[in-house]
Amino acid sequence: xxxxxxxxxxxxxxxxxxxxxxxxxxxxxxxxxxxxxxxxxxxxxxxxxxxxxxxxxxxxxxxxxxxxxxxxxxxxxxxxxxxxxxxxxxxxxxxxxxxxxxxxxxxxxxxxxxxxxxxxxxxxxxxxxxxxxxxxxxxxxxxxxxxxxxxxxxxxxxxxxxxxxxxxxxxxxxxxxxxxxxxxxxxxxxxxxxxxxxxxxxxxxxxx
Amino acid sequence: xxxxxxxxxxxxxxxxxxxxxxxxxxxxxxxxxxxxxxxxxxxxxxxxxxxxxxxxxxxxxxxxxxxxxxxxxxxxxxxxxxxxxxxxxxxxxxxxxxxxxxxxxxxxxxxxxxxxxxxxxxxxxxxxxxxxxxxxxxxxxxxxxxxxxxxxxxxxxxxxxxxxxxxxxxxxxxxxxxxxxxxxxxxxxxxxxxxxx
Numbered sequence: 570x571x572x573x574x575x576x577x578x579x580x581x582x583x584x585x586x587x588x589x590x591x592x593x594x595x596x597x598x599x600x601x602x603x604x605x606x607x608x609x610x611x612x613x614x615x616x617x618x619x620x621x622x623x624x625x626x627x628x629x630x631x632x633x634x635x636x637x638x639x640x641x642x643x644x645x646x647x648x649x650x651x652x653x654x655x656x657x658x659x660x661x662x663x664x665x666x667x668x669x670x671x672x673x674x675x676x677x678x679x680x681x682x683x684x685x686x687x688x689x690x691x692x693x694x695x696x697x698x699x700x701x702x703x704x705x706x707x708x709x710x711x712x713x714x715x716x717x718x719x720x721x722x723x724x725x726x727x728x729x730x731x732x733x734x735x736x737x738x739x740x741x742x743x744x745x746x747x748x749x750x751x752x753x754x755x756x757x758x759x760x761x762x763x764x765x766x767x768x769x770x771x772x773x774x775x776x777x
Numbered sequence: 778x779x780x781x782x783x784x785x786x787x788x789x790x791x792x793x794x795x796x797x798x799x800x801x802x803x804x805x806x807x808x809x810x811x812x813x814x815x816x817x818x819x820x821x822x823x824x825x826x827x828x829x830x831x832x833x834x835x836x837x838x839x840x841x842x843x844x845x846x847x848x849x850x851x852x853x854x855x856x857x858x859x860x861x862x863x864x865x866x867x868x869x870x871x872x873x874x875x876x877x878x879x880x881x882x883x884x885x886x887x888x889x890x891x892x893x894x895x896x897x898x899x900x901x902x903x904x905x906x907x908x909x910x911x912x913x914x915x916x917x918x919x920x921x922x923x924x925x926x927x928x929x930x931x932x933x934x935x936x937x938x939x940x941x942x943x944x945x946x947x948x949x950x951x952x953x954x955x956x957x958x959x960x961x962x963x964x965x966x967x968x969x970x971x972x973x974x
Contacts, residue, residue, distance in 0.1 A: 574936055578904035581882040583809050586907065590804040593797050601821060602796055605828045606789060 662709070663690075663721040665750040667728035680759045680767075685775035689751040691716035693764060693772070694724055696742050708740045710748070716776035724748065726755060747772055788831060795827055795834055799843045802906070806844055809905055810851055822850045841908060841915035848898065848916070888938035896931040903928055 591597050685691075694710030708726040712719070726740075726748070740746065745764040749756045762768060803823060807816045826846045827834060834842050889897055895917065902908045902916060910924040917924070 574932055574939070575904065577882065577885060577939075578900065581885050582905045584805050584905075586805070586905075588805055588808070590801050590808075593800040598796070598800055601824065602793070605821070605824045606792060608825060608828065 661721040662723040662725055663719060664725040664727055664753075665690075665748070666754045667708075667726050680771075683759055683771070686749065686751045686756060686760070688718065689749050689756065690718040691747070691749045691772055691776045692719055692724060693745060693747050693769070695745045696740050697723075699740055699742060710746065713745060716772050792828055792831055795831070795839045795843075796824065799827070799840050800824075802840060803843055803847060806847055806906060807851070809901070811854070815854060819847065819850050819854060822854075823847045826850070835915065838912060838915040841912040844902065844906065844908075844916040845918065884939060884942045885935075888935045888942070891938055892931055892934060896927055896934075899924060899928050900931050900935070 692710075692712050693714045693716070694712045696708060697711045698709045699707070708728070710724045710726070712722060712724055747761060747764050747768050749760040755761050759768075800820070803820055804816060807819050811819060823843055823846050827843060889900060892900065898917065899913055902913045903910075908916065910928060911921045913919070913924045913928070914921040919927075
């Protein structure tokens with residue numbers, strides 16, 4: 570089946586591998602090359618699509634812990650608009666890293682064998698925004714409930730291009746997630762994920 | 778020639794080399810995932826990032842690295858669409874422009890859509906760009922081991938989905954779909970292809 574599937578996938582390729590494109594040694598490429606090389610960083614910052622404003626809805630794969638990072642608590646001014654009026658209010662935000670690589674899929678212990686991490690922060694929160702550019706992603710959750718070690722109003726989860734996926738767990742604006750973080754890094758392998766009765770029960774047992 | 782001029786020349790030479798390597802396959806990558814009108818702009822976006830971050834471009838994985846940048850540029854392009862479009866996308870739960878439909882194989886399209894977005898991209902990079910797991914890992918920021926595991930699972934899932942469809946509609950898995958392109962590539966995707974390094 571594997572060969573058949575592979576052939577079928579390739580037959581369905583919307584653009585053949587040898588499809589004609591603008592050649593790298595053509596005049597158009599030469600103009601583009603010169604234009605790019607004459608563009609300085611300041612211009613890049615203002616023009617490249619990677620610097621565009623935040624997205625509203627973008628799933629981001631939950632990262633695997635591994636990179637050392639410290640949580641940072643900051644004060645954030647939240648702009649609330651109503652009838653075009655901007656009313657600034659203060660909200661505390663704590664930032665955790667989604668981490669880099671380090672845990673290989675399949676090495677997680679079974680969910681039933683998970684144990685709470687001493688001193689870890691644990692919370693339930695609803696995703697209110699997902700921002701990102703080519704350098705990484707920032708997921709902001711409004712905290713619905715702190716289970717342990719925290720009292721901030723919001724939690725920001727920062728990912729990097731090197732973020733390793735964890736079984737396709739994704740963030741979606743408007744949905745609730747349970748997050749455990751230790752030493753400023755979100756804990757994967759079943760410790761964090763979309764809210765579910767099973768995970769909520771576990772959090773109650775671990776941190777209640 | 779002074780030192781700074783030498784460094785500038787070396788940087789330009791390096792960019793020329795990366796440009797020559799990625800310019801054509803990058804166009805195909807984007808044509809597979811975006812509307813034709815967006816391809817030229819997105820190619821330029823990616824190459825601007827290459828120029829800005831040239832020191833970060835891995836010497837032996839330049840093309841996969843560029844695919845990774847392109848993937849993010851495509852996602853960013855979707856965000857900057859009109860407010861109305863964003864609202865529609867939000868309601869529809871989409872995050873990227875609708876890619877071109879698979880050629881003549883709607884059953885396969887449905888099966889791929891059932892995969893997670895990251896697994897969809899792994900399958901495409903493997904089957905269409907011809908990347909090996911190591912290269913896919915570089916493009917997506919995963920470990921090669923994770924890519925291999927995900928790819929294996931994704932293929933099993935696709936086979937199962939297509940098997941179900943085939944049993945339901947009398948279409949056998951692997952049967953040549955109507956309207957399919959001519960002969961498939963013969964290059965082994967696990968060892969080489971358009972994007973192999």
